[in-house]
Amino acid sequence: xxxxxxxxxxxxxxxxxxxxxxxxxxxxxxxxxxxxxxxxxxxxxxxxxxxxxxxxxxxxxxxxxxxxxxxxxxxxxxxxxxxxxxxxxxxxxxxxxxxxxxxxxxxxxxxxxxxxxxxxxxxxxxxxxxxxxxxxxxxxxxxxxxxxxxxxxxxxxxxxxxxxxxxxxxxxxxxxxxxxxxxxxxxxxxxxxxxxxxxxxxxxxxxxxxxxxxxxxxxxxxxxxxxxxxxxxxxxxxxxxxxxxxxxxxxxxxxxxxxxxxxxxxxxxxxxxxxxxxxxxxxxxxxxxxxxxxxxxxxxxxxxxxxxxxxxxxxxxxxxxxxxxxxxxxxxxxxxxxxxx
Numbered sequence: 001x002x003x004x005x006x007x008x009x010x011x012x013x014x015x016x017x018x019x020x021x022x023x024x025x026x027x028x029x030x031x032x033x034x035x036x037x038x039x040x041x042x043x044x045x046x047x048x049x050x051x052x053x054x055x056x057x058x059x060x061x062x063x064x065x066x067x068x069x070x071x072x073x074x075x076x077x078x079x080x081x082x083x084x085x086x087x088x089x090x091x092x093x094x095x096x097x098x099x100x101x102x103x104x105x106x107x108x109x110x111x112x113x114x115x116x117x118x119x120x121x122x123x124x125x126x127x128x129x130x131x132x133x134x135x136x137x138x139x140x141x142x143x144x145x146x147x148x149x150x151x152x153x154x155x156x157x158x159x160x161x162x163x164x165x166x167x168x169x170x171x172x173x174x175x176x177x178x179x180x181x182x183x184x185x186x187x188x189x190x191x192x193x194x195x196x197x198x199x200x201x202x203x204x205x206x207x208x209x210x211x212x213x214x215x216x217x218x219x220x221x222x223x224x225x226x227x228x229x230x231x232x233x234x235x236x237x238x239x240x241x242x243x244x245x246x247x248x249x250x251x252x253x254x255x256x257x258x259x260x261x262x263x264x265x266x267x268x269x270x271x272x273x274x275x276x277x278x279x280x281x282x283x284x285x286x287x288x289x290x291x292x293x294x295x296x297x298x299x300x301x302x303x304x305x306x307x308x309x310x311x312x313x314x315x316x317x318x319x320x321x322x323x324x325x326x327x328x329x330x331x332x333x334x335x336x337x338x339x340x341x
Contacts, residue, residue: 019201020201020202020203021202021203021206022202025202025206025207025210026207026210026211026213026214027214028199028202028207029198029199029202029207029208029210029211030211030214032198032199032229033198033225033226033229035211035223037215037216037217039223040212040215040217040221040222040223041221041222041223041266041270041273042217042218042220042221043219043220043221043222043248043270043273043274043277044274044277045220045248045274045277045278045280045281046271046274046275046277047080047081047082047275047278047279048275048278049080049153049154049155049275050078050079050080050085050150050151050154050155051078051079051080051154051155051157051275051278051279051289051291052076052077052078052146052150052154052155052156052157052291053077053078053156053157053158053159053289053291053292053295054074054075054076054139054142054143054146054156054157054158054159054295055074055075055076055139055159055292055295055296055298055299056072056073056074056075056135056136056138056139056142056159056299057072057073057074057135057296057299057300057301058070058071058072058132058134058135058301059071059131059301059306060097060127060128060131061094061306061309061310061313062310062313062331063098063127063331064098064330064331066098066100066330067096067098067100067101067330067331068096068097068098068101068127069094069095069096069097069313070094070095070097070127070130070131070134071092071093071094071095071306071309072092072093072095072131072134072135072138073089073090073091073092073093073138073299073301074089074090074135074138074139074141074142074299075087075088075089075090075142075295075298075299076088076142076143076146076295077291077292077294077295077298078291079279079290079291079294081278084294087294087295087298088142089298089299090138090141092301092305092309093109093134093138094309094313095108095109095131095134097127097130097131097134098127099124099125102122102124102127102130102133103121103122103123105130105134106118106121106122106130106133106134106137107121107122109134109137109138110137110168113137113138113140113141114141114172118168119167119168119171120168122166122168132165133165133166133169136164136165136166137169139158139159140169140172140173140176143156143158143176144172144175144176147176147179147180147183147185147187148179150180150183150185151183151185152183152184152185153184153185153186154185154186155185155186155187155188155272155275155276156180156185156186156187156188157187157188157189157190157276157289157291157292158187158188158189158190159189159190159191159292159295159296160189160190160191161189161191161241161259162177162187162189162239162240162241162259162260163238163239163240163241163259164238165238167238170238173238173240174240177240177261180261181261186268186271186272186275187260187261188258188259188260188272188276189241189258189259190256190257190258190276190288190289190292191256191257191258192254192256192257192288193205193257194257196230196231196243196257197230197231198229198230198231199231200231204225204230204245204257205245205255205256205257206255208223208225208245209247209253209255212247212253212255218250219247219248219249219253220246220247220248220249220250220273220277220280221246221247222244222245222246222247222258222269222270222273223244223245223246224242224243224244224266224269225243225244225245227242227243230243240261240262241259241260241261241262242259242260242261242262242263242264243257243258243259244257244259244260244269244273245257245258246258246273246276246277247287248273248276248277248280248287248288248289249277249280249281249286249287251281251286251287252286252287253287254286254287254288256287256288258273258276260272276289279291314327
């Protein structure tokens with residue numbers, strides 16, 4: 001393969017990126033969607049209420065051909081305006097996530113969190129997907145606890161979508177949503193990025209942002225996005241949210257994908273987005289809700305923390321009679337050697 005092949009591949013990808021973001025994407029989206037200027041609802045940010053945000057983290061501790069170990073944890077942050085309230089963290093939990101052990105590890109964690117056996121087993125051959133399912137289990141556990149302890153009129157923020165990737169989580173998410181609705185708690189799932197497209201290739205968020213600029217709509221604003229506008233949805237049987245786009249800060253008009261529970265009326269949506277905008281003016285991540293940023297910073301398993309967990313695991317393995325050579329043979333990887341050169 002020559003340098004020409006490298007240059008050609010760069011040119012091909014650049015052309016694909018350009019094609020997905022045409023200069024007139026706002027006009028094209030208006031024609032496709034039928035959205036008019038009045039569909040963008042202006043916002044007045046509100047700090048009148050407590051906002052809780054839930055997030056989780058996972059990391060691979062050690063990985064071998066027959067056994068893989070992951071660490072997971074979740075937690076929440078709480079704010080009343082700019083005042084940080086007490087939050088919470090689960091302990092770091094170590095689980096086996098290899099092809100033979102993921103189902104057992106997932107089931108054990110699920111039973112510990114929810115007191116029942118998962119409705120369907122976790123059948124995956126990919127360590128990263130198994131780890132994500134285990135992290136999601138802890139996130140839903142924390143979110144369920146929050147939904148049962150917040151007061152009416154407060155806002156519960158989830159990271160991602162009101163959609164599950166594993167069937168066993170579906171009734172848990174439904175329970176969280178119903179608990180919030182029965183108690184008058186607002187709930188929203190927020191994402192900085194989305195795979196949602198329209199016109200069979202165009203990304204949603206840049207199109208909505210461009211259309212808002214074309215109409216001269218200044219942030220903050222929110223808009224409801226009809227499902228018929230989009231190309232397709234993922235796991236439709238496990239979808240429990242309606243899609244919105246929100247630009248939450250006048251200082252940095254970055255659009256967010258937000259999902260609210262199905263059937264949310266405009267008045268409830270407006271109250272939700274007012275609270276969301278009220279906690280999205282942190283200069284470090286302007287336009288993104290800082291309770292979610294704080295939750296992420298609280299739960300993230302950093303490299304230093306992961307190294308400590310790995311060291312603790314190796315120490316206990318030694319207590320079990322395993323030598324350093326045994327551990328190296330089980331978890332050793334030539335990539336570790338490659339990295340030294």
